[in-house]
Amino acid sequence: MFDSPLTGSRRPVRRAMALAVAGTALALAVPVSATAVSGADRAAAPDPVSSFGFTTQERKDALAYWTPARIKAVGKSVDLGPTGPKTKTWTGPQLKTVGRLFMVNAGGADTWCTATAVQSANRSVVMTAGHCVRRSASPVNTNMSMVFVPAYSKGRQPYGAFAVRTVLTPRTFGEEGTNDVAAMVVDADRSGRRLTDVVGGTPIAFNRAVGGKISSFGYPATHPQLGEELLRCVGTEKKENGQQMIPCDMTGGSSGGPWLAGFDEATGKGTLVSVNSALDAFQPTKMYGEILGATAKTMYERAGRG
Numbered sequence: 001m002f003d004s005p006l007t008g009s010r011r012p013v014r015r016a017m018a019l020a021v022a023g024t025a026l027a028l029a030v031p032v033s034a035t036a037v038s039g040a041d042r043a044a045a046p047d048p049v050s051s052f053g054f055t056t057q058e059r060k061d062a063l064a065y066w067t068p069a070r071i072k073a074v075g076k077s078v079d080l081g082p083t084g085p086k087t088k089t090w091t092g093p094q095l096k097t098v099g100r101l102f103m104v105n106a107g108g109a110d111t112w113c114t115a116t117a118v119q120s121a122n123r124s125v126v127m128t129a130g131h132c133v134r135r136s137a138s139p140v141n142t143n144m145s146m147v148f149v150p151a152y153s154k155g156r157q158p159y160g161a162f163a164v165r166t167v168l169t170p171r172t173f174g175e176e177g178t179n180d181v182a183a184m185v186v187d188a189d190r191s192g193r194r195l196t197d198v199v200g201g202t203p204i205a206f207n208r209a210v211g212g213k214i215s216s217f218g219y220p221a222t223h224p225q226l227g228e229e230l231l232r233c234v235g236t237e238k239k240e241n242g243q244q245m246i247p248c249d250m251t252g253g254s255s256g257g258p259w260l261a262g263f264d265e266a267t268g269k270g271t272l273v274s275v276n277s278a279l280d281a282f283q284p285t286k287m288y289g290e291i292l293g294a295t296a297k298t299m300y301e302r303a304g305r306g
Helices: 039-043 056-065 068-076 171-176 195-199 294-304
Strands: 049-053 098-104 110-118 125-128 144-150 162-170 182-186 212-218 231-240 243-247 258-264 269-275 286-289
Touching: 049 171, 049 294, 056 144, 056 162, 068 110, 110 144, 110 195, 110 269, 125 269, 125 294, 144 182, 144 195, 162 171, 162 294, 182 294, 212 243, 212 269, 231 286, 269 286
Parallel strands: none
Antiparallel strands: 049 162, 098 110, 098 144, 110 125, 125 182, 144 162, 162 182, 212 231, 212 258, 231 243, 243 286, 258 269
16 A cells, blocks of 8 residues: 555555555644743754765665666566556656656665756755655654666666665654655765766755646656656646645656656756655545745755755
């Protein structure tokens, strides 16, 4: 089953065997009125961002683990049905910054999501969904052996693979299952080149008003593509249930894929304003993404210093 970090009937956009059901969320502290909070209390406020990382050896092992044969096998290991009518194969210019994010999930299964290289101070930041890197509301259950392959297509890795060094999520996602977004810092490639020096970086926007035409991209595990091709949904976004929503029927594997505003089909350029997070259940027609606010910005900026 899909593991849902959200309430209601929505579920994360993940391959079917990606995550087991998350544990019970931690209880929230009793709120305190603003007048009762002292300067000392404010100074002791919890860090809004949680992070974890991998050792040099773990990153080396991750690159060795994700062989072409293993990547091929994980794509064939699940079929979530036919690709929906709202989802089309992307046939425009190669999107160098968008790729597949391979990992071993917290339950020990090989799986994948979608992720995007973005502009950053250290030229090494990738954005995806929180549930692509850890179980929601379960702080100790983090994913492993993470490798980002930009512009992946039908077995080809035109720009190589980048091992994930550090992962950051909003603290509330790890503890409560809310704010489903993540930033990752990746190593340089085998030639010593940083990620966005190789593929460029997609601009990212925070605290943006919801509205306008969105192109959403991902590598869903639906046939005939089965994660081997980049697919797209196009729709006009609106605010719904505290998130952004577009009409879209991409499913598992497309999690973490970018929502690009101002997308130019001739150049393949746009601005990342969210990532694929959740679907309405059973017969999906809606895709949800978080509104990137202050915590997401703090997370992204901290990743850029990593």
